Amino acid sequence: MSEYIDHDPSGATVGIIEKQYFTFAQPPDLLPLESGSSIGPVTVCYETCGTLNQDKSNVILVLHALSGDAHVAGYYHAQDPKPGWWDIMVGPGKAMDTDRYYIICSNILGSCMGSTGPSSVDPDTDKAFATDFPMITIGDMVQCQKALMDHLGIEKILCAIGGSVGGMQVLEWCVRYPEMIASAIPIATTTRHSALAIAFNEVARQAIMADPNWNQGHYYGKEKPDMGLAIARMIGHITYLSDEAMRLKFGRKLQNRSALSFEFGAEFQVESYLQYQGNKFIERFDANSFLYITKAADYFDLARDYGKGSLVKAFTKANTKFLVVSFTSDWLYPTYQSKEMVKAMKKNDLDVSFCEIDAQWGHDAFLLPNPRFSSLVKGFLKGACHGQ
């Protein structure tokens, strides 16, 4: 996802939020992973907003995308200039109304934003795992979230919601722990990563691994593979926008000049934008985490893992009310992929609403203010409450 939205014009906020940590899978009770490996202890960084009601029936589990974190809404301190990444959607009176719902968002396994990942210290060696970190899957991420729910004593989730890689986790939850998920909103996502999406991820990974500073992943405490990670991020950003979005946002406008300079470097605004995004990303994200999480996304294939190749069979055990959302200009996870999952859900007689939202900002649209999208989520959540 590209730019997180700064301040909500409504001014409504969940206020100051604190990071929390939960550690489980202490040896010898390691967490078994889908790859056949296991890992432990595992720390999950999470945040909550709103108040858990007495019967614990108002939980919304927000699942973040590739480079996201647990900080879904609010501020860390009074002078914090920037709220959480989905602050436009989470807060008093907002789509995910914190006066009604208890929001939980945890950082995914493999990330570098507080949960255990390749940059974490391996207790066996007292060094960062680096590429000795085991390969992970979307299912493994969901297992960690389930452990967190157990820890918090939550047996039922009113709604699991997330976009992109977050949406994959939503779908995984619904088929892995069907009894726990009352309703779900997979947004701008897919039941299996397409060849095109794998292709973009693979080139991005190659860019990181080609950086001599990557050093087979063992760069902690040394120079980081910043150039490679910046290029990987630039590739990502192209896929988050759309031809139309780029035309409207940049066109052929030049950056800080009135005529072509006939030099290599950022002459066009779109070049400057991508370089800025690449350079901003290396300050906050770990290259190995990027490798592991994109691999997890590429492995994601609900039909293979749960339906022996049949997407209809994959949803057999699901017992969830769905709102599936896609955006017209999203070419990374195009609408036809959402329609495929809707079809498979309907064949299982599940209660499914589907909405393709007209938006020109490409895959990123789910992170941008959109009154139709907000009211859709708000209305669906109200219905989910009544349905309980």
Added chain:
Amino acid sequence: MSEYIDHDPSGATVGIIEKQYFTFAQPPDLLPLESGSSIGPVTVCYETCGTLNQDKSNVILVLHALSGDAHVAGYYHAQDPKPGWWDIMVGPGKAMDTDRYYIICSNILGSCMGSTGPSSVDPDTDKAFATDFPMITIGDMVQCQKALMDHLGIEKILCAIGGSVGGMQVLEWCVRYPEMIASAIPIATTTRHSALAIAFNEVARQAIMADPNWNQGHYYGKEKPDMGLAIARMIGHITYLSDEAMRLKFGRKLQNRSALSFEFGAEFQVESYLQYQGNKFIERFDANSFLYITKAADYFDLARDYGKGSLVKAFTKANTKFLVVSFTSDWLYPTYQSKEMVKAMKKNDLDVSFCEIDAQWGHDAFLLPNPRFSSLVKGFLKGACHGQ
């Protein structure tokens, strides 16, 4: 463009073809470039097939794309395993019938396939130009082709044809030397590079320039920036295909294995394909040429250069019969961009035919066998002959 087609099943061939060279702009009569620089001497590598008729009225000028060369058809020797890159279109009885037409194809300025480019020796220093090579434009490439036409005594071109960056040269010819071009076929191209196309090119360039072997372009005689160039090519290949093409060609099929190996590297076929294409490319292409030619494509903007911002005005002097061709699944130069040029041509009362060909192979479609496309070109050329 991705894979050149091997052998034409019809077996028809122009036979053995020889590379030819023409050198001009000997100092002090340097070739003035659009950037304000100048260069000379300039060598143009070219090939011809068919026979020039007596009144020199049967010339088809084929203009190649980014990584192409002058070798449009035929073989270099009897054991040559691979014909020229458009052998399916050029030969006896083919769309560009060498029994009727005289085909000329020259390697573009800035390339590494025989014409002067950054890997050529700078006569001032006796070393390769590298990044001391001046920045070039599509207009500069066309100037070199014009010099070649003058050298060959050709005053009128029956048809200028080319796809992608070759199509840009076609359009440039029609507005720069309108009196010379009787008819033209711009294919899968655009009158100005979009922000999306610039974005992909810029990330590809960044990948090359991030390779430490690039060494500010001065790598000749040393280790080459192969990793960077391979990544650049992989990015290109994604844009030459389409979501549908990748789904049909690769889907989620694994490469040489029956189960996921949970390792970094090419597990999926699409990953293996991209790595193969990247590695094949570094054997034949120069990284600096890639930088210069993609920049030339990014600079291309017919409206800015010839119409003071108006595409309609850009075509005012054009005096050419056009066949504009686009392909449904080409998302690098989508059909709407072809329609824009058709509209501007029609407002100038030019004789324009437009055809969007239904093809699932993305931008690459123009290089693949397509009976509809072939017969369209064949028919248009016959009409162009009669129109003379």
